[in-house]
Amino acid sequence: MKIRIGDRRAVGLLAVILSATLLLSGCTPAAGAKTSDRTEATTPFSAEITGRLNAALAEAMTHADASGAIVGVWAPWAGVWTASPGTTTRGGHEKLSTDMRFRIGTNTTAMTCTVLLKLVEEKRVKLSDPVSKYLPRVPGTDGITLGQLCQNTSGLADYTGQLGSQFVNNPTRDWPPLEVASAGMAAARTGTPGAAFAPSNTGIVLLGMALEAVTNENWATLYKTYIFDPLNLTATSFPDPTQLDIAGSHPHGYATSVGPDGAPVCAAVLDETLLSNSMAGVAGGAVSTLSDLKVWAQALAEGQLLSKKMTDAQWATIPAGAKAQSWQSSGLGAGQLGPLRGTEGSIPGFLSASYADPATGLTVVVMLNNSSAGASFATNLALRFAAIVAAAPAVAPATAPKIELPWSEADAAQAVQAVAVCPPAAAPAG
Numbered sequence: 001m002k003i004r005i006g007d008r009r010a011v012g013l014l015a016v017i018l019s020a021t022l023l024l025s026g027c028t029p030a031a032g033a034k035t036s037d038r039t040e041a042t043t044p045f046s047a048e049i050t051g052r053l054n055a056a057l058a059e060a061m062t063h064a065d066a067s068g069a070i071v072g073v074w075a076p077w078a079g080v081w082t083a084s085p086g087t088t089t090r091g092g093h094e095k096l097s098t099d100m101r102f103r104i105g106t107n108t109t110a111m112t113c114t115v116l117l118k119l120v121e122e123k124r125v126k127l128s129d130p131v132s133k134y135l136p137r138v139p140g141t142d143g144i145t146l147g148q149l150c151q152n153t154s155g156l157a158d159y160t161g162q163l164g165s166q167f168v169n170n171p172t173r174d175w176p177p178l179e180v181a182s183a184g185m186a187a188a189r190t191g192t193p194g195a196a197f198a199p200s201n202t203g204i205v206l207l208g209m210a211l212e213a214v215t216n217e218n219w220a221t222l223y224k225t226y227i228f229d230p231l232n233l234t235a236t237s238f239p240d241p242t243q244l245d246i247a248g249s250h251p252h253g254y255a256t257s258v259g260p261d262g263a264p265v266c267a268a269v270l271d272e273t274l275l276s277n278s279m280a281g282v283a284g285g286a287v288s289t290l291s292d293l294k295v296w297a298q299a300l301a302e303g304q305l306l307s308k309k310m311t312d313a314q315w316a317t318i319p320a321g322a323k324a325q326s327w328q329s330s331g332l333g334a335g336q337l338g339p340l341r342g343t344e345g346s347i348p349g350f351l352s353a354s355y356a357d358p359a360t361g362l363t364v365v366v367m368l369n370n371s372s373a374g375a376s377f378a379t380n381l382a383l384r385f386a387a388i389v390a391a392a393p394a395v396a397p398a399t400a401p402k403i404e405l406p407w408s409e410a411d412a413a414q415a416v417q418a419v420a421v422c423p424p425a426a427a428p429a430g
Contacts (some may be wrong), residue, residue, distance in 0.1 A: 033230040033304040038076055038361045041395060045079035052388050053081050056413065060381045061086060063420040064351070065269065066368040068096040068251045070290050073385050076361040077400050078392035082290065086369075088251040090269070098290050101235060101250045102367050103277070104352050105345030106375060107293070108238075108286040109204050110300055111227050112219075113150035113333025116211060117310040118226045124214055127313065127332075134210035138178070140185045143193040146210065149203035150332040151318065155191045156202045159184030163279070165258035168348045171275040174241050180279065181205045197321045197330055201283040204333075208282035219282050231299055236288040241278035246287055253349020256372035256422060264372060266422035272349030272371070284347045293354045293365045300334060301341035301356035315341065327406040337379070338406045340364075340386060346375035353378035355386070360401040362386060372421045380419060384412035 044050060053073065061069055068086030084096035119125045125134075127147030135141060148154045160167070162183045163175075184202025191198065208219060215222060220238045228236050237247070253275070257268035277285030288296070298304070303311025317329035317336050327338045334343045340362070342355030351371050356363040364382040387409035394400035 033299060034302075035304070036298065036302060036361070039398070040074060040076045040361065041079045041398065043079050043395060045073075045075070045081050045389065045392060049079070049389060049392055050081055052409075053385060054083065054085075056381070056384050056388065056409075057083060057085065059413070060377075060384075060416055061368065062424045063417055064368045064370050064373050064377060065254075065256075065422060065424070066370040067092070067254070068369050070096060070098055070100060070102065070251075070367045071385070072098070072290050072294060072363075072365045073389055074294065074361070074363040075389045075392055077394040077398040078389065079395065081389075084290075088369075090252070090254060096251055097249070099235075099249070101246050101248050101287050101289055102352070102369070103246065103253065103275070103345075103347050103350045104284075104286050104288045104293065104354075104367075105280065105347035105350060105371075106201070106284040107288075107296075107343045107345035107352055107354055108280070108282060108284045109150075109201075110334040110343045111223060111286065111296070112204055112208060112211075112282040113314070114300065114305060115222050115226045116146060116150060116207065117306055117314055117332065119211065119214065120313075121307055121310055125211070131206060131210055134213045135206065138181075138206070138209070141206065144203075145193070146207060147332065148193055149200075149207040152197050152199050152203065152330055153191075153194050153318070154200060154203040155189045155193050155195065155198070156200045156206075157184045157187035157190055158198070158200045159187070159202045159205075162187060165260075165262055167279045168255050168258045168270065168272065171270075171272045171279070171348050172244055173279075174276045175278040175281075177205050177209055177278075177281050180281070181209070197318060197324075201280065204283035205281050223286070227296075227305070230305060231295055233288070233292045233295060236286060236292045236296070238282075238286050239277055241276045241285075244274040244276060246273070251369045254370045254372075255348045256370075264421050269370070269372075270348075275348060277347070280347050284345065290365055290367070293352070294363055297342050297354035297356040297363050297365060298358075298361070300343075300354075301358040303358075325406070337383065339403060340383075344375040344379040344382075346371055346378075351375060351378040353382040355379075355382050357403065360403055362390065362403065373419055374421070377416060377419045380412050380415040383407055384409055384416060387412055 072082040131141040340355040345352035
């Protein structure tokens with residue numbers, strides 16, 4: 001999904017060989033992930049760069065009204081920076097740590113679409129297959145293909161427009177996939193299939209239903225087989241919808257209450273930690289950690305899990321909407337911002353973003369524990385971090401690459417402030 005800098009909402013924006021016990025019905029084992037031979041820096045950035053990163057994060061936490069954040073930036077030629085400032089609860093005393101788990105929201109979509117591409121490799125499905133082939137009893141899918149669901153060109157409205165306030169105000173309700181998808185399908189279409197880019201969780205949920213029908217497997221198994229095990233993402237999971245808490249050590253997640261008119265109620269901040277991920281399903285229901293998201297971001301950007309043909313298909317991007325800038329484009333389940341490839345995440349309680357440059361290895365992962373500002377907030381913060389370190393000098397014997405970013409640190413800093421929902425002065429005391 002692509003984000004237009006300054007907008008308040010999204011514009012569109014190692015190897016493990018699986019044992020036979022993990023085989024999908026009728027398919028072959030998922031291939032192990034390709035590994036990168038890039039040498040990564042293990043030393044911290046300079047004090048000057050570290051100070052700028054810390055200052056940018058502190059400012060963002062204020063604008064997000066977040067009690068905590070977990071972030072990391074890796075520049076193989078220059079250094080690393082990870083941080084987990086703040087507390088696990090508003091007004092609390094328990095400090096965050098960089099190994100804590102959190103909900104990754106719509107970052108999950110890229111994983112779902114990567115599973116689709118793996119099934120295409122196995123000749124189980126085609127990107128051009130009509131959705132109706134696998135969901136014949138679901139009305140309203142005529143003319144829509146599996147590939148269009150991941151490209152966000154299905155023409156289906158995003159159901160969060162109809163149900164978002166209910167998700168925030170009643171986070172523990174269990175939502176059947178067909179119910180949330182039906183809400184989006186009942187709304188006005190954003191265009192005819194294949195005609196226009198418009199992000200739609202509705203389409204991703206339908207894709208999840210279709211691929212379950214193809215494989216006769218649930219998504220916890222599909223992710224484990226095709227994503228988690230090949231990349232050794234041991235701290236990443238797709239919880240059952242009835243598992244309301246986050247397993248293991250984790251921060252609480254918060255969101256501004258939403259009024260009947262859909263507007264945020266800045267004086268009322270809700271604890272969204274106990275939540276059924278059924279509101280997002282395969283569009284946003286996974287849980288992960290900083291280190292696992294780093295591995296995933298790099299694997300996604302570099303196509304480590306896919307053949308060259310399918311990697312090219314995933315990154316055959318289109319403009320991310322009519323209002324998108326020229327450097328913002330959308331692939332299958334993920335987006336490209338300048339040289340960075342990746343995704344952003346939003347689910348009540350948490351914002352996140354994970355981006356990597358396949359050419360240089362520059363990687364940025366961001367999490368804040370207040371979702372009120374929307375996923376674009378996390379992406380804009382990630383872009384600010386990238387701008388800070390892109391010109392970092394190399395540590396011998398490495399050589400600094402030339403990275404041309406179509407945004408500046410000032411651009412990204414302004415965008416972070418622009419998408420904040422509640423001004424810092426309006427935020428309630430912790």
